[in-house]
Amino acid sequence: xxxxxxxxxxxxxxxxxxxxxxxxxxxxxxxxxxxxxxxxxxxxxxxxxxxxxxxxxxxxxxxxxxxxxxxxxxxxxxxxxxxxxxxxxxxxxxxxxxxxxxxxxxxxxxxxxxxxxxxxxxxxxxxxxxxxxxxxxxxxxxxxxxxxxxxxxxxxxxxxxxxxxxxxxxxxxxxxxxxxxxxxxxxxxxxxxxxxxxxxxxx
Numbered sequence: 001x002x003x004x005x006x007x008x009x010x011x012x013x014x015x016x017x018x019x020x021x022x023x024x025x026x027x028x029x030x031x032x033x034x035x036x037x038x039x040x041x042x043x044x045x046x047x048x049x050x051x052x053x054x055x056x057x058x059x060x061x062x063x064x065x066x067x068x069x070x071x072x073x074x075x076x077x078x079x080x081x082x083x084x085x086x087x088x089x090x091x092x093x094x095x096x097x098x099x100x101x102x103x104x105x106x107x108x109x110x111x112x113x114x115x116x117x118x119x120x121x122x123x124x125x126x127x128x129x130x131x132x133x134x135x136x137x138x139x140x141x142x143x144x145x146x147x148x149x150x151x152x153x154x155x156x157x158x159x160x161x162x163x164x165x166x167x168x169x170x171x172x173x174x175x176x177x178x179x180x181x182x183x184x185x186x187x188x189x190x191x192x193x194x195x196x197x198x199x200x201x202x203x
Contacts, residue, residue: 021082022183023114028141035145035166037201042139044119045112048131049090054109054180055153058087061111068132069113073125080116084181084196087111141201143167143174150190156180160197167199174199 024041031037046068048061062085069079090108115124115134124134145163149155160178167174176199183194 020183021080021116022084023137024117031143031166031170034147035143035163037141037172038144039141040137040139042136043117044115044121044124044134044136045086046115046124046127047110047112047133047135049108049110049133051108054087054089057109057111058085058151058182061087061109064129064131065111065113067129068127069115072128074128075125077125079119079125082114082116083183085111085113086179086181086198088177088179143172143199143201144196146194146196148191148193148195150193151180151182151195155195156197159195163197163199173202175202176200 023043025038028037028039046065048064050057050060052060065085069081071078088110090110121134121136127134143163143166145159145166147155147159179198181196181198183196184192
């Protein structure tokens with residue numbers, strides 16, 4: 001496990017200096033220098049849902065999902081590391097009265113690895129760990145704010161409020177849970193990190 005985590009940290013850190021594959025999208029409109037509306041093409045994810053707050057779920061889910069893409073699957077097939085790693089409150093387990101925050105301690109947290117574009121649901125290797133599920137994210141329009149800094153709740157809350165304010169001013173409605181998208185590993189200095197918050201636009 002230590003060797004696996006070390007390899008993943010090295011790969012994540014290297015992604016700050018070289019191109020790494022991301023889901024395909026087109027920018028429909030820019031609201032300001034941090035905020036834009038995007039239309040995403042469908043993509044496949046490996047995901048795990050944990051009964052843990054967001055502050056803990058990332059570190060708990062990472063070795064599970066990393067194990068899958070590094071060969072813990074039928075055929076022991078290795079997949080390329082992509083970006084981002086996303087997490088959000090799980091709507092199935094989230095309590096009805098829970099606030100919409102990154103750290104939904106009253107419910108579960110969903111963590112996803114985006115799989116390479118060459119991988120489909122039909123061609124993705126079957127996980128050996130029953131906690132790992134494969135799913136296709138459909139084409140979707142999202143409002144996105146990009147920011148740097150730590151992965152703290154305060155930083156998340158500040159930029160979520162900024163995103164929601166920009167959308168309200170533009171008369172744009174959203175639905176569902178906010179998604180935190182992290183593009184760099186923990187070894188990347190906080191001021192160089194690329195973070196995003198995604199909100200799904202209402203049709």
